[in-house]
């Protein structure tokens with residue numbers, strides 16, 4: 001990581017960002033216990049290396065729903081990258097392309113889908129929340145297709161944004177001049193209306209997200225696009241099975257970085273039952289607390305095909321724009337390459353349950 005450790009990127013981002021913005025990034029819902037539990041769950045997994053394997057040519061590359069990746073790593077969808085850097089998602093897209101990572105753009109991106117696509121040299125996916133005004137979704141799907149996005153990620157763990165005490169205390173609102181430019185301003189304007197005790201983000205989500213959607217509504221998206229569909233925020237084998245039965249192409253096993261259901265099971269703890277339920281019928285991505293190359297190895301052993309990285313990408317962006325994001329991603333990939341060699345894994349597919357024990 002060019003001599004700078006990930007925790008140094010985190011510390012520097014914390015120094016650089018205004019307190020309420022830092023709290024929006026770092027914070028979680030309720031007791032915030034689901035944030036720390038995500039890390040603890042990965043720490044409980046220990047690796048079982050195999051030796052005397054020829055690891056002179058480890059190959060970190062893989063493919064995810066047709067997207068070729070330099071390593072099984074993508075950037076998780078996160079709203080409003082311009083909160084941390086003026087170039088916002090355009091800089092992030094450039095870094096993802098430079099490092100061969102997938103970039104999942106949030107529907108609440110602060111740069112247009114088209115500008116992001118113009119800067120990208122790697123694969124892009126688009127994340128959606130289900131808005132009450134469905135015509136907004138129709139428009140986004142069409143624009144994503146036209147701009148070359150390769151999959152849609154529907155986030156299903158957020159019928160509304162959860163109560164996040166830090167944001168409520170700060171009366172957090174997205175600063176003037178930064179906007180979710182891809183949705184109609186009258187639909188989603190989290191840039192005003194924050195008051196001490198209430199976050200504008202949480203309030204706008206209650207007004208605009210449709211909490212009534214069910215499995216049956218997935219057909220509505222399917223009728224409008226041939227793009228692969230990925231559901232983000234699955235934490236049980238039961239829902240993973242339903243996802244497969246409804247024909248989804250992938251799922252992101254995620255507790256939203258501890259930002260939605262307080263006390264939710266950590267994604268790494270949920271992954272084994274999900275992998276068993278899915279039985280290779282769709283792609284599985286894990287997110288939450290991925291901070292080391294060994295975390296990627298652990299996720300693959302637990303049954304994931306790839307991981308998403310959330311907050312660390314924003315730390316890199318806050319630190320030094322596109323270069324910072326590239327450094328963070330490259331650091332993780334280099335660590336993963338080393339984990340492969342020391343685990344005796346030559347290909348990404350070599351990781352399986354025999355590579356880990358739980359403590």
Ligand SMILES: Cc1cc2nc3c(=O)[nH]c(=O)nc-3n(C[C@H](O)[C@H](O)[C@H](O)COP(=O)(O)O)c2cc1C
Pocket residue numbers: 024025026076077078079106107108127155232254255256257258259287288289290308309310311312
């Ligand atoms: C600042 C911030 C904004 C986020 N915005 C979104 C979003 O727009 N859509 C979404 O599905 N998830 C969103 N997430 C959740 C991430 O996609 C991801 O699940 C989580 O950050 C992963 O955990 P990690 O940050 O520990 O890596 C956001 C997370 C953060 C920190």
Ligand SMILES: CCCCCCC(=O)C(=O)O
Pocket residue numbers: 079108158161188190200201202204205256259
């Ligand atoms: C009304 C804007 C909602 C943005 C939600 C972003 C998000 O998912 C998060 O975790 O924060």
